[in-house]
Amino acid sequence: MKASLNRSLSHLAERAAEEGLLDVAYATTDSPFGPLLLAATPRGLVRVGLPNQDADELLVDLAARVSPRVLEAPARLDEARRELDLYFEGKLTDFDLALDWQLSKDFRRRVLRAIARIPYGQTRSYTEMARRAGNERAVRAAGTACGSNPLPLVVPCHRVLRTGGALGGYGGGLPMKEDLLRLEGVLDD
Amino acid sequence: MSELPPFQTLIDEHAGDVMAVLRGAVGRADADDCFQETFLAALRAYPRLSDGGNLRGWLITIAHRKAIDHHRARGRRPVPVAEVAEVAIDDPEPADGIWAMVGALPPKQRAAVTLRYASDLPHAEIAAALGCSPEAARRSLHEGLTRLRKELA
Numbered sequence: 001m002k003a004s005l006n007r008s009l010s011h012l013a014e015r016a017a018e019e020g021l022l023d024v025a026y027a028t029t030d031s032p033f034g035p036l037l038l039a040a041t042p043r044g045l046v047r048v049g050l051p052n053q054d055a056d057e058l059l060v061d062l063a064a065r066v067s068p069r070v071l072e073a074p075a076r077l078d079e080a081r082r083e084l085d086l087y088f089e090g091k092l093t094d095f096d097l098a099l100d101w102q103l104s105k106d107f108r109r110r111v112l113r114a115i116a117r118i119p120y121g122q123t124r125s126y127t128e129m130a131r132r133a134g135n136e137r138a139v140r141a142a143g144t145a146c147g148s149n150p151l152p153l154v155v156p157c158h159r160v161l162r163t164g165g166a167l168g169g170y171g172g173g174l175p176m177k178e179d180l181l182r183l184e185g186v187l188d189d
Numbered sequence: 190m191s192e193l194p195p196f197q198t199l200i201d202e203h204a205g206d207v208m209a210v211l212r213g214a215v216g217r218a219d220a221d222d223c224f225q226e227t228f229l230a231a232l233r234a235y236p237r238l239s240d241g242g243n244l245r246g247w248l249i250t251i252a253h254r255k256a257i258d259h260h261r262a263r264g265r266r267p268v269p270v271a272e273v274a275e276v277a278i279d280d281p282e283p284a285d286g287i288w289a290m291v292g293a294l295p296p297k298q299r300a301a302v303t304l305r306y307a308s309d310l311p312h313a314e315i316a317a318a319l320g321c322s323p324e325a326a327r328r329s330l331h332e333g334l335t336r337l338r339k340e341l342a
Contacts, residue, residue: 005208015229016228
């Protein structure tokens with residue numbers, strides 16, 4: 001019963017996608033930091049959940065904010081999973097993934113788009129991100145935008161530091177931010 | 190509706206029950222088809238569902254309807270046999286060709302009338318099946334019946 005039910009379910013996800021009924025596909029994937037949640041709409045990757053975030057809560061939030069048609073459909077996230085694996089191995093410096101920005105709006109979205117352009121292995125200050133987003137004085141708001149980044153890792157908010165080089169904060173916890181900066185060669189081992 | 194849980198929750202919690210119901214209703218071989226149809230129909234209607242209170246009941250209702258559809262389609266499917274038995278046919282169409290008239294109704298009215306009188310579904314389940322409110326289902330049913338009465342008069 002169990003095996004044939006699983007077959008039916010994976011078939012169901014495929015048919016739902018064909019009929020345009022798969023509004024949010026998700027999968028979990030392993031990382032050196034613990035399991036990540038990946039979620040995509042037909043437009044692109046919409047949410048990355050870090051290991052310290054509750055995956056069930058993130059899915060409930062997606063159901064409310066994007067669509068309740070949320071289905072586990074790992075095949076839809078194969079490419080994102082593959083690129084993240086390579087990134088953690090130090091073999092990928094630029095993600096080439098379609099992104100759906102709908103979970104961030106206005107100033108926050110402009111901050112996140114600016115962050116998305118920070119090259120691998122480099123860092124910027126919150127002040128600079130605020131300026132790039134069009135309001136240099138909104139440093140605190142730029143920090144909030146980083147903190148509410150729905151696409152961490154892919155939109156590399158870990159590359160944003162305080163002016164003067166202090167680490168600032170990170171949604172996945174400071175040790176993770178340090179490890180990512182070490183991986184990219186910004187911090188020494 | 191913000192209170193609807195992610196659809197995957199319905200699958201995780203109720204897929205086994207739905208499959209069991211369908212195996213009972215249509216048999217093992219055809220249960221998978223009906224299972225797909227059931228969850229696709231549910232997925233289609235889900236964002237418009239106004240009451241997330243009894244999702245299991247809602248899914249089981251859809252499953253029953255898909256089983257009924259399946260049996261109807263099967264009834265129309267010709268079965269190859271070596272010899273055609275001679276049987277007297279005693280299955281008269283309802284008087285006045287009423288189902289032909291039902292068939293000529295606009296889609297929503299037709300569906301409401303069929304679900305009420307051929308499948309014996311209550312208003313709430315007709316609403317769930319059509320993906321509309323119970324009031325709208327009642328209205329479609331009423332309009333359909335009014336039209337049929339007028340044509341029969």
